[in-house]
Amino acid sequence: MKCEGISHKCGYTDCYELNEDELVINVHANKEVDNVVIYYEDPYLHGCAAGSPWAGIPVNMKISKELKYENIWSITLKPTFKRIMYYFVVHSGQEQMNLYENGLSDRKDYYPHLFKYGWMNSSDICKVPEWAKSTIWYQIFPDRFCKSEHSNVKGALDWDDTKSLDIHSIYGGDIEGAYTKLEYLANLGITGVYFNPIFEATTNHKYNTTDYYKIDPDFGDDEILQRFITKAHKLGIKVMFDAVFNHSGRKFFAWQDVLKNGKDSKYFDWFFINDATKLDLKKSTKDGRYYTFAFVDEMPKLDTNNTEVIKYFCDVTENWLSRWDIDGIRFDVGNEISHNFIKILRRHLKNIKPDLFLLGEIWMDSSTYLQGDEYDSVMNYPFLQGVGNFFLNDETNAQDFKYMINYCYSIYKRQVNKVIFNLLDSHDIDRLITRSKSYDKFIQQLAVLFTMPGSPCIYYGTEIALEGANDPYNRMPMPWERINGQKEQETMELVKALISLRKNNPSLLGDNIIWNQTQGRVVSYTRNGDGDKPMVTIIINAGNEDHNVAEDGSECLFSYKCDNSNLHSGGVIVLKK
Numbered sequence: 001m002k003c004e005g006i007s008h009k010c011g012y013t014d015c016y017e018l019n020e021d022e023l024v025i026n027v028h029a030n031k032e033v034d035n036v037v038i039y040y041e042d043p044y045l046h047g048c049a050a051g052s053p054w055a056g057i058p059v060n061m062k063i064s065k066e067l068k069y070e071n072i073w074s075i076t077l078k079p080t081f082k083r084i085m086y087y088f089v090v091h092s093g094q095e096q097m098n099l100y101e102n103g104l105s106d107r108k109d110y111y112p113h114l115f116k117y118g119w120m121n122s123s124d125i126c127k128v129p130e131w132a133k134s135t136i137w138y139q140i141f142p143d144r145f146c147k148s149e150h151s152n153v154k155g156a157l158d159w160d161d162t163k164s165l166d167i168h169s170i171y172g173g174d175i176e177g178a179y180t181k182l183e184y185l186a187n188l189g190i191t192g193v194y195f196n197p198i199f200e201a202t203t204n205h206k207y208n209t210t211d212y213y214k215i216d217p218d219f220g221d222d223e224i225l226q227r228f229i230t231k232a233h234k235l236g237i238k239v240m241f242d243a244v245f246n247h248s249g250r251k252f253f254a255w256q257d258v259l260k261n262g263k264d265s266k267y268f269d270w271f272f273i274n275d276a277t278k279l280d281l282k283k284s285t286k287d288g289r290y291y292t293f294a295f296v297d298e299m300p301k302l303d304t305n306n307t308e309v310i311k312y313f314c315d316v317t318e319n320w321l322s323r324w325d326i327d328g329i330r331f332d333v334g335n336e337i338s339h340n341f342i343k344i345l346r347r348h349l350k351n352i353k354p355d356l357f358l359l360g361e362i363w364m365d366s367s368t369y370l371q372g373d374e375y376d377s378v379m380n381y382p383f384l385q386g387v388g389n390f391f392l393n394d395e396t397n398a399q400d401f402k403y404m405i406n407y408c409y410s411i412y413k414r415q416v417n418k419v420i421f422n423l424l425d426s427h428d429i430d431r432l433i434t435r436s437k438s439y440d441k442f443i444q445q446l447a448v449l450f451t452m453p454g455s456p457c458i459y460y461g462t463e464i465a466l467e468g469a470n471d472p473y474n475r476m477p478m479p480w481e482r483i484n485g486q487k488e489q490e491t492m493e494l495v496k497a498l499i500s501l502r503k504n505n506p507s508l509l510g511d512n513i514i515w516n517q518t519q520g521r522v523v524s525y526t527r528n529g530d531g532d533k534p535m536v537t538i539i540i541n542a543g544n545e546d547h548n549v550a551e552d553g554s555e556c557l558f559s560y561k562c563d564n565s566n567l568h569s570g571g572v573i574v575l576k577k
Helices: 130-134 175-179 182-188 222-234 253-264 307-324 339-352 381-392 398-408 432-436 439-449 486-504
Strands: 015-017 023-029 035-041 057-060 062-066 071-077 084-092 095-100 103-105 115-117 137-140 192-195 199-201 209-215 238-243 328-331 357-360 421-423 455-459 513-515 522-527 536-541 555-563 566-576
Touching: 023 035, 023 084, 035 071, 062 398, 130 455, 175 222, 182 222, 182 486, 192 328, 192 455, 209 307, 222 238, 222 307, 238 307, 238 357, 307 339, 339 357, 381 398, 381 421, 381 432, 381 439, 398 513, 398 522, 432 439, 439 455, 439 486, 439 536, 439 555, 439 566, 486 555
Parallel strands: 137 192, 137 455, 192 238, 238 328, 328 357, 421 455
Antiparallel strands: 015 023, 023 071, 035 057, 035 084, 062 071, 084 095, 084 115, 095 103, 199 209, 513 522, 522 536, 536 566, 555 566
């Protein structure tokens, strides 16, 4: 029997509480394994006869996710007494092995160390805001989204002057401009706005914060922000701020005090400083004189291990909640902030607003941050990259797509998957239409975005297929003068239809994905929420030939490049049965 790749840990994403009654258990196994049986029971209950050794109840597990080189076998149990002890019997053909905490064995004289989940404590359950799983997010880069008639920013370019664009350009977009577009967003179907930083800073992107309590004057003031949030809430739109707590700007009061007083500054330990004699040197920090974000000298890195720094940002975020009643906070460079910082801040904020949505910007497997005591969700860049890899590589097939999607949903807990922040472009990556190099692939990827588990987000302009390579071209001013063009309107209607599809079909919520048998580059999967009916089936033809869609009486909810039962190359159809 091949033993490599068979594993289980009693914790993390292998064994965890789904809610107060249910315990999810997963086993990883190579593809030669054809059955896994769990033996479980309360650790303090004996077998059938009094005084006999502990004996578990056998139950067959099922494959929940198939990956390229392994399968994940799963079961959801309801321990009567909130605790269980267990082990597994793994089968491969006529062979079998027992999987214990201290390894695999088929010996009768083996002293097993059984797995044991001590107690299902309610405070240990990973709980996420319920509202987030049905939210459709829209990311706004304030300087480039909409410019109000009152905007008067010094040095701002004309809104339609894209030839002069560089990384330092300012266009004068502001919160009042965004306020005037709230009905536009509501009509699109948006139910959540994610603002890039809006607090005082010296750059157009505002990621080098000067004052965490002051709205940047280029964007407006407290009054217009409050008007925006009040109106957004009336329209059913949540609001999320971007929090830049990993680093500050050079003009942040604490860094200015360090520049003035050096080691004598009471804020010296707020930063990672190795050579206090070269703090005024304005160039890359690759020399290590002090730590910064990405070696950018104007972004000194804050020490989020420091208790005073933690206290400061607890006060900052509490102030945000009391002043504006925001609904979420996105943490920039979320994996460079200390775990301790996030845990303390989470406890503090959740005591004030329990359903506050905490989102981390992390570009890779983030499972260590999603155990229930730190972030609620992260920006799902593995999803973005995986979906893109399939559509950009014609040598991949539907099986590869399935493996990729299953991987993305295998690394987090089921409740997290329901609110994972799915995106296909942002201010940090080429725009989707530019990266796709194909309008068909652009629409197909959006269809995936709005029919997969998680909380989908579109970047401003994606609804009209706005183009742009990486910074600064992915941050072009929103071309409002083109919004009523025929092609833009056609794209917007498709995006609105996908958003409506998402909002009107509960089957697209939950975390369950059923993969249908297909060949080549035709992808087909069915969503039924958490086992609900009716079911919604998505078929995507990423191949070069037309595909026949069987007529089975299903209702067509969405279609692109499909007539009758003929799904053309580059097309998508969504059916409900």
